Amino acid sequence: MADSVLNVSGYDTSYGIDAFLVHEEGSPKNTTDYRQIVALGGDSSAAGATVTVANNALTTSSHDVTVHTKLTEIDTAIDTIDGVLDNILTKNTEIDAVLDTIKVDTEAIETATEAIQVDAAAMEVLLTGIDADTDAIKTDAAAMEVLLTAIDADTNAIKVDTAANEVLLTAIDTVLDTIKVDTEAIETAVEGTLDVAIQPSTSSYLSHVYIDLDATGDNPATNTEVIAAPGASNKLVIYGVQGSIVGSADSAAGNWYLSDGNTSAATTLWTGRAQGLTNTQFELTFPYGVALTANTALKVTSTESSGHIFINAVIYYRTEAT
16 A cells, blocks of 8 residues: 655744654544654745655655665564574474473483493403403313323223233133133042031030929029139020929919129029919020130029919020130
C-alpha cells in the first residue's frame, strides 16, 4: 500500500517548522499510528505547504527536501539481523547438544580407558603368574626327564636280572627233574620192603593219680600234695581231670581246688562245688596240656560250709622237661 503524507502545520511554529506524518494509506490519521515523523526545515511562510511521497523522497510545494526513509531499511536490516541471530542461537543450541554428546562419549571413553588400564594391570599380574607357572613346569619337566632316565636305567637292569632269573629257573627245573627221577627210583627200590612199626616211647604215655577225699578226716584239706614236685628242669603238665562230688546231706555244701603249689586265686587250675545229695560227675581234657611252674607240686584244697562233701577224682598228667 502506498504511503500518504499528512501535514501537521504549526508543529513548532516558533521556529517556522512544518511537521509531516508518513503513514500507510487508509490508516487512521493520528500521530500515534504514524511510522515516521519528518521535520522539514523552513520558515513560517512554509506553513500549510503540501508534501508528496515519491521514490522514497518527500517534496513540498514551497521547496524540495529529499529525505531517504532509512528507517525502513534499518528495520529490514534489523529483521535480517534478528533472523541471523535466531539462526546463530539455533546453531549454538545444536552445537551445545553436539558438545554434550561429545562430553558423554568422552566420559564413556575415559571410563572404558580406565577399565582397560585396570584389565591391563590384572593381565600383567596374570601373565607374571603364568610365567612363574611355566618356569615351574620347565623345572618339573627337567626333573621328570631325569626320573625317566633313571627309570629307563632301572628297567634295563630289571631286564638283565629277568634274563638271569630265567637262566637260573631253567637250571632249577633241571635239578628238580633230576631229584624227581632220583626220588622215584628210591621209592621203587624200597617199595614193599620198608615196614617199620612206629611206637611211642614210654615217656610219651600219661600218668595218673587217684584222689579220695571223704568225711573220715580227709575233708577239709589245705594244700595237700597230690603229685610231688618233678625235680629241677622238669614240670608237671595236666592233661585231664575226671571224677564226681556229692554232699552228705541236703544241706551239705563245699568246694575243692587243684592248684599249682599252694592254693590262691592266681594258682588255682581247677575248682568244683557240691551241695546236697545230687551226685555231680565231671570230666575235662586239655589237648595241649596245662603246665605247672617248674619243679612245683600239684596240691588239693577242700572246704566245707555245712555237713560233709565226698570227692573222688582221677588226674592225668605227664612230667616234661622245662
